[in-house]
Amino acid sequence: MSESNVQFGMIPLDQPHSGAERLLQIVSFKVGSEEFGLDILRVQEIIRLQDLTRVPNSPDFVDGVINLRGKVIPVIALRKRFGLEEQAHDKETRIVVLEVQNMVLGFIVDSVSEVLRISADAVVPPPRLGKIEQEFVSGVVKLEDRLLILLDVDRIMSGPETQLRSAAKA
Amino acid sequence: MKAESESGESNIEEFYEDPALLQAFLVESQELLQGMDQDVVELEKAPDSEELLNRIFRALHTIKGTAGFLGFHPIVQLGHRAEDVLNALRRREVHVSPRVMTALLGARDRLGEMLSDLGGEGLKPQYDTAKLVAELEQVQKTGGSSSQNDIPAGGLDGENLTSRAGGDDTSTPPTKNDLASHTMRVDVRKLDDLINLIGELVLERNRLLQLAKEENSEAHAVDSPLSHSTARLSFITEELQAAALRTRMVPIDTVFCRFPRLVRDLAHALNKETDLVIRGQDTEIDRTMVELVSDPLVHLVRNSLDHGLESPEQRERAGKPRKGTISIEARQEGDRILVSVSDDGAGIDPARILGKAIERKLVSAERAGRLDPRQILDFIFLPGFSTAEKTTDVSGRGVGMDVVRTNLKKVNGSVELQSRVGHGTTVLMHLPLTLAVLPVLLVQVADEIYALPLRAIVETTRFSATSVHLVDGREIVCLRNETLPLVRLRSLCSTKFAQPAAEEKIVVVAAAEQRIALLVDHLAGQESTVIKPLTSYLHDCVGIAGATVSGDGRVRLVLDPGGLLSWAANCVAPAVLQ
Numbered sequence: 001m002s003e004s005n006v007q008f009g010m011i012p013l014d015q016p017h018s019g020a021e022r023l024l025q026i027v028s029f030k031v032g033s034e035e036f037g038l039d040i041l042r043v044q045e046i047i048r049l050q051d052l053t054r055v056p057n058s059p060d061f062v063d064g065v066i067n068l069r070g071k072v073i074p075v076i077a078l079r080k081r082f083g084l085e086e087q088a089h090d091k092e093t094r095i096v097v098l099e100v101q102n103m104v105l106g107f108i109v110d111s112v113s114e115v116l117r118i119s120a121d122a123v124v125p126p127p128r129l130g131k132i133e134q135e136f137v138s139g140v141v142k143l144e145d146r147l148l149i150l151l152d153v154d155r156i157m158s159g160p161e162t163q164l165r166s167a168a169k170a
Numbered sequence: 171m172k173a174e175s176e177s178g179e180s181n182i183e184e185f186y187e188d189p190a191l192l193q194a195f196l197v198e199s200q201e202l203l204q205g206m207d208q209d210v211v212e213l214e215k216a217p218d219s220e221e222l223l224n225r226i227f228r229a230l231h232t233i234k235g236t237a238g239f240l241g242f243h244p245i246v247q248l249g250h251r252a253e254d255v256l257n258a259l260r261r262r263e264v265h266v267s268p269r270v271m272t273a274l275l276g277a278r279d280r281l282g283e284m285l286s287d288l289g290g291e292g293l294k295p296q297y298d299t300a301k302l303v304a305e306l307e308q309v310q311k312t313g314g315s316s317s318q319n320d321i322p323a324g325g326l327d328g329e330n331l332t333s334r335a336g337g338d339d340t341s342t343p344p345t346k347n348d349l350a351s352h353t354m355r356v357d358v359r360k361l362d363d364l365i366n367l368i369g370e371l372v373l374e375r376n377r378l379l380q381l382a383k384e385e386n387s388e389a390h391a392v393d394s395p396l397s398h399s400t401a402r403l404s405f406i407t408e409e410l411q412a413a414a415l416r417t418r419m420v421p422i423d424t425v426f427c428r429f430p431r432l433v434r435d436l437a438h439a440l441n442k443e444t445d446l447v448i449r450g451q452d453t454e455i456d457r458t459m460v461e462l463v464s465d466p467l468v469h470l471v472r473n474s475l476d477h478g479l480e481s482p483e484q485r486e487r488a489g490k491p492r493k494g495t496i497s498i499e500a501r502q503e504g505d506r507i508l509v510s511v512s513d514d515g516a517g518i519d520p521a522r523i524l525g526k527a528i529e530r531k532l533v534s535a536e537r538a539g540r541l542d543p544r545q546i547l548d549f550i551f552l553p554g555f556s557t558a559e560k561t562t563d564v565s566g567r568g569v570g571m572d573v574v575r576t577n578l579k580k581v582n583g584s585v586e587l588q589s590r591v592g593h594g595t596t597v598l599m600h601l602p603l604t605l606a607v608l609p610v611l612l613v614q615v616a617d618e619i620y621a622l623p624l625r626a627i628v629e630t631t632r633f634s635a636t637s638v639h640l641v642d643g644r645e646i647v648c649l650r651n652e653t654l655p656l657v658r659l660r661s662l663c664s665t666k667f668a669q670p671a672a673e674e675k676i677v678v679v680a681a682a683e684q685r686i687a688l689l690v691d692h693l694a695g696q697e698s699t700v701i702k703p704l705t706s707y708l709h710d711c712v713g714i715a716g717a718t719v720s721g722d723g724r725v726r727l728v729l730d731p732g733g734l735l736s737w738a739a740n741c742v743a744p745a746v747l748q
Binding site for chain 2: 058071074
């Protein structure tokens, strides 16, 4: 019942004064040494880590399922998805809940930093990024002192989806 | 009818505009047509039944009357022609014959089409009814009638009929009317919402029970007001749940009623002679199950007709009556509904199945020798498996049984097949009574708790390592002279290498016709839970049917007995785990 009321996405974006500049609101979080960003409109909520129930025979990067107010949703460890080494969860660990392809799911991230407002013009196409598969990245934002990698959630999930399907057929 | 149309004359426009009235007309008419379908087929078998004839007449007349009143002329015209034929039948100017019945059914189908158009985009301006009407007229005339009734005035005939029918047939229609006044139409979604909410309530009650238990054990007060209150709450919740679930139950007749027609048409098409016997149509099933059962049943009945029953000539040669019998039966057994489709046809020859399986490399010739008949019949359920030499319109593409099993698996049901060569085949479908609540046994391995549907459990017993034998690289347990494959739940879990409990337990799980011994650490109690599906990412996890939320808010996975069986069959000998 209450799910839909707790959406961060309900925060209205600033209307550009002259229409010259489009603003994006980005939730930034850390996975490994990098800082990532997601469009706030995609994010339903951010919750603390809770007890995960592991699912036998599930794909590797699916860490388990959690109970989100009566709904059972899968949780995906972004570290594993990005091929980074695993790390014990601590009090900074969060689950970012979002909807991808009509499914609610959670991403486990090392920590959530802040909500940033950036101009859409500040987003540049991704350079080569080494470890993290480039296909997950929709763009890069250069901030004053650091770099923010914008994730393309649809692509993150379309990968495993196809893997899963083919695994099932095999 | 007549009175209605007179009083309605002044505000026809208004009524026509009224979507609620139109909707009511559509719903009523569809129901009547459905009943008519059955009745016409029945009439073919019992040509002298006036009651049937009258019922068909009444149904048609009601539709025609209301359609006229609402101004849907094409329906009126066609209805009228069909009525003429019925009239002739009643006057015994025409006799019941397949041709007459086919014409009537044709008219019925066309009316159904018009009605669904009416419900959708609206009536098309032109319907090609010329052929149908000609056939109806032809049929009416060839019966020897020359004194054709000149367009009987609207309600007159029906009026007579209704009063007469009321006289000689007091049993069925009055009870139907009675029932109607006590029922109302409710959108299924509203009911589903209600049942979902009650599901959440049950979960919350479980949580409360647990809290109360903890509270009480601390205070040593078993007799506290809190425990009284929770006990009452528990009771009321259960009653509420049962009452809400009953609202969703419908007689399985809603599924069965289409079969007389289907079987009749198919038998004609296949040149076979068939009697259809339907039993237990009053058995109630969950509304949501209706659609899910319907398709598998159609598959099974088609299979029986096409593959099962032999042609009349073959049957005579085999010393059987020319007419084959197909029976569809439903009954409730405990918390399950059993629906079976049987035929007295040729049966399934295991040797042919096996031959096909070896040919398609589904099993090695060496292993094939060791399969028992049940395992052999199981091949039928594999996707794409068919022994039919040629594909017909009706069946033989090898999709049928696979679909049946998948559909049933979706609702936690199962299917089994019994067949005797020369005597016929029975397919038995097991369905849960309801989809909403699932009684489960909780089993524990290390610190993981899983839920096992209670209906799949045959027994639980202690495990002793000495009863395990290795056969063919697989572990087998002997239990009261029965040998069961041993499956260690541990090897499915992530805690593969944790130390097993000192006294492990065996849960004997049955799915379809097979059994396995499932080895777990502890039995952790029983619960009634609401099963929730896993998202599509996790649909393909073998052995997992879904999830439930436990009293403490954690997610518990529900094991799928059928999946466990197939998983057990494929997994490597777990000796390495020792």
